[in-house]
Amino acid sequence: MRDFSQLSEREVLALAIGAEEEDGRIYNDVAERLREEYPASAQMFIDMAAEENEHRHKLLDLYREKFGEHIPLIRRQDVRGFLTRKPVWQLPKPSIDDIRSLVESMEAETQRFYRLAASRATDVSIRKLLGDLAEAEVEHEHRADELSAKNLPDKTRRAEDIHAERAFMLQYIQPGLVGLMDGSVSTLAPIFAAAFSTGHPHAAFIVGAAASLGAGISMGFAEALSDDGSLTGRGTPYIRGVVTGLMTTLGGIGHTLPFLIPSLHMALLVAFCVVAVELALISWIRWKFMDTSPIRATLQVALGGALVFATGVLIGAG
Structure with missing residues (x-):
C-alpha cells in the first residue's frame, strides 16, 4: 500500500479511472437492489451511474493522450486514506436512508480526491481536468438533489x-x-x-x-x-x-x-x-x-x- 503523495500523475489518472468505474458499478448495483421496492430511487441511481461513466470517458481520453493505451490497475484499497467499501451484494438489505447516506459519503470522498490530485498536478491539462472533475462532483451533488426531486417528489419519498x-x-x-x-x-x-x-x-x-x-x-x-x-x-x-x-x-x-x-x-x-x-x-x-x-x-x-x-x-x- 502506498501513500497518495507517492503516486505519479499517470498513477493518479489510473486511480481516478478505476474509482469512477467502481462508483458507477456501485450505483448500478444499488439501483438493482432498489428496483423492486423503490423504483423511483433506482432510476435516480441509474442516472448517477451514467454521469460517472461520462467522467470516466473524459479521464480515459486524457490518459490516452498523455500516456498511451495501457492503464495500470490501481484501486482505492491500494492507496492509504481511502475508505474501504464492501460490495453492495455483501451488505445486508440496506434501508433507503442507509443508501442515501452511502451516496453522500461517496461524492464527498471523490470531491476531496480530485481537489487534492489537482493541487499536486504539474501538467496543465491534467490539473485542469482534475479541477473540472472536482467541480463536477460538486455539481453531481446538486444533480443528485435534482434527480432526487425529479424521481423522488415528496409523495414518492413519503x-x-x-x-x-x-x-x-x-x-x-x-x-x-x-x-x-x-x-x-x-x-x-x-x-x-x-x-x-x-x-x-x-x-x-x-x-x-x-x-x-x-x-x-x-x-x-x-x-x-x-x-x-x-x-x-x-x-x-x-x-x-x-x-x-x-x-x-x-x-x-x-x-x-x-x-x-x-x-x-x-x-x-x-x-x-x-x-x-x-x-x-x-x-x-x-x-x-x-x-x-x-x-x-x-x-x-x-x-x-x-x-x-x-x-x-x-x-x-x-
Whole structure:
C-alpha cells in the first residue's frame, strides 16, 4: 500500500479511472437492489451511474493522450486514506436512508480526491481536468438533489419511507415484540412456582434460566420456520428467528437474575420490580409501533402477566 503523495500523475489518472468505474458499478448495483421496492430511487441511481461513466470517458481520453493505451490497475484499497467499501451484494438489505447516506459519503470522498490530485498536478491539462472533475462532483451533488426531486417528489419519498418503516417493523419490531412478550410472560409461572414451592432462590434461578433459554430456542426456530418472507415481506427467516429467540431469552432472563440473591424475600421484591419494567416496556412498544392506545396496551399486557403470575403462585403455594 502506498501513500497518495507517492503516486505519479499517470498513477493518479489510473486511480481516478478505476474509482469512477467502481462508483458507477456501485450505483448500478444499488439501483438493482432498489428496483423492486423503490423504483423511483433506482432510476435516480441509474442516472448517477451514467454521469460517472461520462467522467470516466473524459479521464480515459486524457490518459490516452498523455500516456498511451495501457492503464495500470490501481484501486482505492491500494492507496492509504481511502475508505474501504464492501460490495453492495455483501451488505445486508440496506434501508433507503442507509443508501442515501452511502451516496453522500461517496461524492464527498471523490470531491476531496480530485481537489487534492489537482493541487499536486504539474501538467496543465491534467490539473485542469482534475479541477473540472472536482467541480463536477460538486455539481453531481446538486444533480443528485435534482434527480432526487425529479424521481423522488415528496409523495414518492413519503411512500418509500413508509414502506421502509413497515419493512423494519415486520422484520425486526414484530418478531422482537413477540419474543419479548413470550419470554417475559410465559416464564413467570415456572419461576415463581419454583420459588414459592421450594423456598430457595437458587432453585427458581435454575428453573428460570432453563425456561428462558428453552423458550428462546423454541421461539427462534418457530419464527424461522414460519415463512420465508417472500410473500409476506417479513424479511430473512434466519434474522427473524435470531431476533425472536434473543428477545425471548432476554424477556425471561430479566426476572430470573434476581433469584441469584440469597434472600428469597429480597429476590422476589427485585423480580417483581423487573417484571413491572418488562411489562411497561412491552406496553410502550405496542403503543409506539403497533398503533395500540396506551391504556389498552397496558391493560392487555398487565392482565396477561397477572394471570400467568397468579398461576405460578397458586401452583407453587399448593
